[in-house]
Amino acid sequence: MCGIVGYVGEREALPIILDSLKRIEYRGYDSCGVFVLEDGEPKLHKDAGTIDHLKKNLSESEYKGKVAIGHTRWATHGAPSKKNAHPHLDGKGEIAVVHNGIIENYQLIKEELLSLGCKFVSETDTEVIPHLINLSLKKKALLKKVSSEKFDWQLKEAVREALACLNGSYAIIVAAKGFDGLIAARKESPLIIGVGDRENFIASDVPAVLEQTNRVIYLEEGDLAVVKKESIYIENGGAEVRREGRLIPWTIEDAEKGGYEHFMLKEIHEEPRAIMDTLRGHIAEDGINLGIDFKIEGGAKGRSILMVACGTSYYATLCGKQIIENLAKVPVQVELASEFNYSDFVLDGTNIIAMAITQSGETADTLMALKKAKRYGSKTVALTNVVGSSATRIADETIYMGAGPEIGVAATKSFVAQLVIFYLLGLSLAKMPESEFVGYLEELKRMPQIAQIVLDEANGDIQKHARYFSKYEHAFFIGRGVNLPIALEGALKLKEISYIHAEGYAAGELKHGPFALLTEDTPVVVILTHDNVYEKTLGNVKEIKARGAPVIAIAEEGDEEVEKYVDAVIRVPGTSAIFSPIPNTVALHLLAYWTAKERGCEIDKPRNLAKSVTVE
Numbered sequence: 374m375c376g377i378v379g380y381v382g383e384r385e386a387l388p389i390i391l392d393s394l395k396r397i398e399y400r401g402y403d404s405c406g407v408f409v410l411e412d413g414e415p416k417l418h419k420d421a422g423t424i425d426h427l428k429k430n431l432s433e434s435e436y437k438g439k440v441a442i443g444h445t446r447w448a449t450h451g452a453p454s455k456k457n458a459h460p461h462l463d464g465k466g467e468i469a470v471v472h473n474g475i476i477e478n479y480q481l482i483k484e485e486l487l488s489l490g491c492k493f494v495s496e497t498d499t500e501v502i503p504h505l506i507n508l509s510l511k512k513k514a515l516l517k518k519v520s521s522e523k524f525d526w527q528l529k530e531a532v533r534e535a536l537a538c539l540n541g542s543y544a545i546i547v548a549a550k551g552f553d554g555l556i557a558a559r560k561e562s563p564l565i566i567g568v569g570d571r572e573n574f575i576a577s578d579v580p581a582v583l584e585q586t587n588r589v590i591y592l593e594e595g596d597l598a599v600v601k602k603e604s605i606y607i608e609n610g611g612a613e614v615r616r617e618g619r620l621i622p623w624t625i626e627d628a629e630k631g632g633y634e635h636f637m638l639k640e641i642h643e644e645p646r647a648i649m650d651t652l653r654g655h656i657a658e659d660g661i662n663l664g665i666d667f668k669i670e671g672g673a674k675g676r677s678i679l680m681v682a683c684g685t686s687y688y689a690t691l692c693g694k695q696i697i698e699n700l701a702k703v704p705v706q707v708e709l710a711s712e713f714n715y716s717d718f719v720l721d722g723t724n725i726i727a728m729a730i731t732q733s734g735e736t737a738d739t740l741m742a743l744k745k746a747k748r749y750g751s752k753t754v755a756l757t758n759v760v761g762s763s764a765t766r767i768a769d770e771t772i773y774m775g776a777g778p779e780i781g782v783a784a785t786k787s788f789v790a791q792l793v794i795f796y797l798l799g800l801s802l803a804k805m806p807e808s809e810f811v812g813y814l815e816e817l818k819r820m821p822q823i824a825q826i827v828l829d830e831a832n833g834d835i836q837k838h839a840r841y842f843s844k845y846e847h848a849f850f851i852g853r854g855v856n857l858p859i860a861l862e863g864a865l866k867l868k869e870i871s872y873i874h875a876e877g878y879a880a881g882e883l884k885h886g887p888f889a890l891l892t893e894d895t896p897v898v899v900i901l902t903h904d905n906v907y908e909k910t911l912g913n914v915k916e917i918k919a920r921g922a923p924v925i926a927i928a929e930e931g932d933e934e935v936e937k938y939v940d941a942v943i944r945v946p947g948t949s950a951i952f953s954p955i956p957n958t959v960a961l962h963l964l965a966y967w968t969a970k971e972r973g974c975e976i977d978k979p980r981n982l983a984k985s986v987t988v989e
Contacts, residue, residue, distance in 0.1 A: 375459070375473040376400035376445040377564075378581050379546040379555045382572020382602045386441035387433050393574070393581040394443045395424045396628065399636075399782050400473075400577060401447025402978050404458035407431075408469040408548055411438040415466060415550050419444075419458040423978075439602075440553065442546045442575075444471035450479070451496030460548075461500040463507035464492050467550040470506070472499040473577055474542035474562040482538060502545060505535035524551060529599055532556050533611075536597070542737065546575050554601035559592045563735040563763060566590040566598060566605060568618050573600050579621055579759070580628040580778055587621045591761040619761050628778045635976045637781035637870070641962045642828055645821040647786035648955070650775030651793040652818060661801040661814075663794075665754060665770040667726065677704040679720070679751070681713050681742035682730035685784040685865060686791060690730050691858035692954055693795030699855070699951055700799030700813070710742040720749040727751040732779060732787040734762020743767050756794055758787050772798075782982050783869045785962050788862065789824070792954055793817070816948065820955045826946045827959040835960060838925055838941050839967035845896050848873055849887065849922075850961075851880040852900035853910050859954045860900055863961035870979050871969035880906075880913040891920040898964070900957050901928045901935055904950035914938050927957050 376397035380386045390407055405427050406419025416438070418431050424445060444459035451457035460469040476482075479498035482505065487493070491504045509531035532547055542561035557564055557575045567574035567582030567589055574582045575598075579589055590605070592598060593616065599606040607614050633639035655663050678697065682690045687709055694705040708718070710729070720727075727746030731739045734757035744767060747753050755768035758776045765771045774790035796817050800810060842848070848867065852860035861877035868875045878887060880899065891897070897917050901910055915938055917924055924939040929947040936942060943964070945956035969976050 375447050376577045376581070377442070377459075377471040377473050377544060377546055377575070378444075378577070379442045379471075379548070379557065379575035379600070380572070381440045381554050381600060382569065383439060384572065386438050387436045389574075389585065390441045390443040391424065391428060392584065393576060394445050396583070397576065397578050397581045398424055398445050399780050399977065401445050403446055403448050403453035404455070405443070405445040406458045406460055407436070407441060407443040408460040408471075409436045409438040409441040410548060410550070411436070413551055413553075415469065415548075417460065417462065417466070417469065419460065420455050421453050421458060440548060440555065442469060442471050442548045442555065449475055450498040457495045457497050459497075459499060461495060461497065461503055463503040465507070468503040468506050469548045470499060470502045471546050472502060473544045474560070476501065476539050476543065477541035478539065479541075498541075502535060502539070503547075505538055506531045506547065509534045525554070525599065528552055529556060529597070532558065533597055536560070544577060554599060556597070556599055557592065558597040560595060561737065561740070563733075564592045566592065566600060568605070572602050573605060575600060579623070580780065583621065583623060583628055584625045587623075588618045589621055589761070590616045590618050591766075592616065593766060594763070621760075623778050628780060635781065635966075637783055637785060637966055637976050640779055640781050640786045641959070641966060643777070644786045644789045644959055644962070645824040645828070647774075647776040647790045648793050648824055649821040650777070651790045652775075652797075652821075654773065654775045655794075655797050656814075656818075661797050663772050663797060663801060665772060667754065667770075667798070667801070676724050676726055677706065678728060679725045679746065680705060680707045680728045680730060681710040681739055681746070682707075683710050683736055683738050685788050685862060686730040686732060686736070686739070688858045688862040688865065689788050689791040689795070691861070692792060692855060693730075693798075695855045695858075696792070696795045696951065697799040697802065700796075701802035701804075703802055708742070710736070710738040714738060714741045714745060720746065720751060725751045726754060728754045728756060729764055729768060730756045730791060731762075731764050732758045732776070732784055732791075734759040734764035740764060740767060756791065758790065781977050782979055783866055783965070783976075785866075789955060789958055792958070793820070796952075813951075816952055820952060823946050823948060823952075823956050824959050827956050827963070831943055831945060831960055832963060835943055835963045836967045838943060839964055839971050841941070842896060842925070842964065843871070843873075843968045843971035845894060846873060847890070847895050848875045849883070849891075849895065849897045850875060850877045850900075851883065851897060851910075851913065852877075853880045853906040854904060855951060855954055856900040856902055856957060859957050859961065860898075862958065863898060863900075863965065866962060866965035867968060869982065870965055870976050871972050871974055872980075873968065873972075880910045883913065884916060888916075888920060891917060891922040893921045893923065896923045896925060898925045898927065898961070899939070901926050901932065902950055902953040902957070903929060903932065903947070904953070911935070911938065927960050929953075
């Protein structure tokens with residue numbers, strides 16, 4: 374969840390490190406720090422708080438050097454504080470480590486190191502790593518002065534030996550006094566190398582290096598790299614390996630705010646583009662091309678689809694289940710990855726295609742579920758937004774969405790891009806008359822325009838309703854059928870960024886308990902679409918109003934009936950019921966954003982959350 378960066382080259386390192394950290398601050402922002410080697414001498418500065426706070430208390434003129442590492446933290450071990458901020462050092466302050474991940478056996482290691490006389494200053498699991506590296510060097514009496522080439526090899530071997538002691542996950546960067554490069558390694562946590570001209574970069578995510586280079590090497594599981602300004606050496610299992618660089622199609626402008634106050638608002642306004650780019654990537658002249666061999670045989674013993682995901686992707690997947698089953702009549706099972714990994718779920722691998730849905734391609738629980746499905750012999754497919762991410766290397770095949778970089782912690786445009794993939798998948802698997810298929814496909818192609826209409830025409834009304842909505846501390850979101858997952862997503866977005874306690878429910882389920890919570894201080898947002906459960910949902914609204922709760926409806930243009938029963942209406946363009954999740958999602962994302970804005974919340978950096986959950 375933390376963000377780590379490194380630089381080695383011919384320029385002053387600190388400004389590059391600080392800029393790179395700022396670009397991946399969505400990975401954590403409770404503390405941060407930098408370690409700079411000035412003429413080989415180490416300098417450390419770290420503090421609790423954000424990157425901006427760090428910069429205010431840091432004199433860049435005092436931290437000159439061409440090699441540096443940095444870290445922005447999302448706390449796992451030890452509270453956010455200066456002493457727990459990274460980088461962490463060995464006892465002499467000569468070896469520095471930044472780390473993303475969790476060392477599961479750190480307590481045992483720490484106790485052993487304490488018995489050997491090591492001194493610890495933090496409560497983190499990370500601090501054992503520099504001590505282990507130093508211990509490995511000392512055991513071989515290799516800290517005495519040797520040639521730089523020999524010390525490079527000795528340090529690399531010491532890092533490798535230290536990592537062999539660790540159980541858990543890590544992406545690390547190591548800097549050391551007397552070493553003119555950096556050492557990086559990864560296990561179950563993402564790490565990339567940005568390739569420059571007589572300079573190289575290391576980072577958790579691509580946006581950290583985009584201003585400097587668009588050529589990236591994705592380190593793979595078990596890789597250990599020695600990175601210098603003119604060379605990159607990578608080994609795995611002790612043997613040298615080659616990792617090809619990839620050109621990143623995003624630009625630095627894609628990863629910046631572009632005049633919007635928050636990344637989240639920018640990314641909501643990019644939802645039409647995300648839909649369009651995802652469609653363009655998978656619609657060819659001869660039909661739909663998802664770039665994979667995805668065959669489902671019919672019949673009782675035919676193949677079905679298992680989908681695993683977490684968070685927002687899980688809600689998109691619940692919606693995808695209904696989309697695919699409606700269009701293709703193919704059975705789909707959806708599981709929370711975090712539950713699936715530790716359940717006694719019986720998987721008939723030969724008859725199931727397992728799909729892992731993860732925006733970043735690095736979600737730890739989802740990657741574990743993907744590996745579990747492979748062990749059972751299932752064909753595996755990753756649905757992700759990031760080329761070269763871990764999920765793409767684990768899965769047999771990959772479907773890419775076209776959302777572009779998403780910086781805001783609360784996922785928005787990636788959610789609608791996932792829905793588009795599910796529409797395309799459902800249509801590609803469907804056995805329907807050609808005219809019906811063409812009708813569905815043409816309406817799907819209209820979705821960018823539909824999403825844009827919501828942004829252009831409903832935004833003002835939504836801001837007005839958000840001012841009213843922001844005064845409450847509890848809320849319900851309800852829907853039915855294909856829009857039940859959209860209600861769940863609306864509730865999640867509101868609670869994530871406005872801190873209003875919000876719950877999503879099936880509209881017919883409120884009377885089975887939650888009615889006890891309905892009062893005049895408990896607003897209910899209802900999604901009303903003209904589908905086969907419209908009248909049923911309207912009946913649920915009448916039941917809610919009878920309990921005195923205020924109701925805001927997301928309803929189609931021209932629906933005059935709804936106004937008789939609700940307190941406010943947010944209008945969206947009418948579509949076929951199966952496509953209604955698109956405009957409804959855009960409206961609910963805007964409602965969450967403007968409500969949080971009205972409450973003065975830190976929208977792009979909600980408390981206790983990080984963008985990519987790369988630890989269990």
